[in-house]
Amino acid sequence: MTAPVHEVTAQEVTTASTGSQPRDGRPVVVLDKLGKDFGDPNNPVLEDVDLTIGRGEFVALLGASGCGKSTLLNLIAGLEQPTAGSMEIPADGVAFMFQDATLFPWLTAQGNIELALKLRGVPKEERKEKAEELLALVHLQQAGKKRPHELSGGMRQRVALARSLAQDKHVLLMDEPFAALDAITRDLLHEELARIWRHTGRTIIFVTHNVREAVRLGQRVLLLSSRPGRVIREWQVREEQKQPEQAALLANEMTAALRQEISRHV
Ligand SMILES: Nc1ncnc2c1ncn2[C@@H]1O[C@H](COP(=O)(O)OP(=O)(O)OP(=O)(O)O)[C@@H](O)[C@H]1O
Numbered sequence: 001m002t003a004p005v006h007e008v009t010a011q012e013v014t015t016a017s018t019g020s021q022p023r024d025g026r027p028v029v030v031l032d033k034l035g036k037d038f039g040d041p042n043n044p045v046l047e048d049v050d051l052t053i054g055r056g057e058f059v060a061l062l063g064a065s066g067c068g069k070s071t072l073l074n075l076i077a078g079l080e081q082p083t084a085g086s087m088e089i090p091a092d093g094v095a096f097m098f099q100d101a102t103l104f105p106w107l108t109a110q111g112n113i114e115l116a117l118k119l120r121g122v123p124k125e126e127r128k129e130k131a132e133e134l135l136a137l138v139h140l141q142q143a144g145k146k147r148p149h150e151l152s153g154g155m156r157q158r159v160a161l162a163r164s165l166a167q168d169k170h171v172l173l174m175d176e177p178f179a180a181l182d183a184i185t186r187d188l189l190h191e192e193l194a195r196i197w198r199h200t201g202r203t204i205i206f207v208t209h210n211v212r213e214a215v216r217l218g219q220r221v222l223l224l225s226s227r228p229g230r231v232i233r234e235w236q237v238r239e240e241q242k243q244p245e246q247a248a249l250l251a252n253e254m255t256a257a258l259r260q261e262i263s264r265h266v
Helices: 069-077 109-119 124-137 153-166 183-200 211-217 244-265
Strands: 005-008 027-036 046-054 058-063 084-090 095-097 171-175 203-207 220-224 231-236
Touching: 027 069, 027 203, 046 069, 046 084, 046 203, 046 231, 058 069, 058 211, 058 244, 069 084, 069 171, 069 203, 095 153, 109 124, 109 153, 124 153, 153 183, 183 211, 203 211, 211 244, 220 244, 231 244
Parallel strands: 005 084, 058 203, 058 220, 095 171, 171 203
Antiparallel strands: 027 046, 027 084, 220 231
16 A cells, blocks of 8 residues: 655645654655555554655764665655655655766766756757766866766766756755765765755755764754664754764764664664
């Protein structure tokens, strides 16, 4: 059985009666008692997920392995249907970025971005310029003619980010996009992503296992319980808490909560 999915247009916005409220901005994603099972209703992956995400928010999602983080993103992306509760998601869909860049190997970096623009219906004569702008936004203006195998992992993820921005969706879902990168490259990409988020005003929902990454990037960090997954705790991250000392304290607090949740489940 599937549950109702309501698609909100840019103008049509409602507020959920329950769950996490956004810090500011109109709600763009509203999950109300959302649940998902894969055939066994007695063993749902997600149950009673209540969450409201406001326009322009950067939300990081933490939780033990297998608690349903990716499933939650798939539901918001419309790739899976909920089996309980209801949700409101943007009518024009969302953009998705994964851990693996999944670029087409036979296309150049620029070609991969131009393809996304083409699929969005951007006229041919505008695609080159727009792709170049997006490459510049991710600081890859020199690499447009290179194919994916000629790029480092970090550069491939930059192209993947530019490609997801090319889809021109307001909501960007990111599923552990930097997990496979080394610490220094990841750090650089954090800076890039924070800058791009401020520049574009996108709403970003970012899944990670890395607590420091969540503190570094998120305005709000949510902790999902182990199966069945639901939001059990959340932290607002103030700007000053992104400074190293305070960030470390907050990360410790989140790690303790995450550990407790993992051991409770074990
Ligand atoms: N299409 C599917 N059919 C059956 N079970 C599924 C399907 N997709 C996910 N699951 C199950 O749902 C549970 C949650 O998976 P999910 O990938 O959402 O967790 P996760 O929190 O993202 O995990 P990780 O942190 O390890 O990536 C797992 O037990 C998984 O096997």
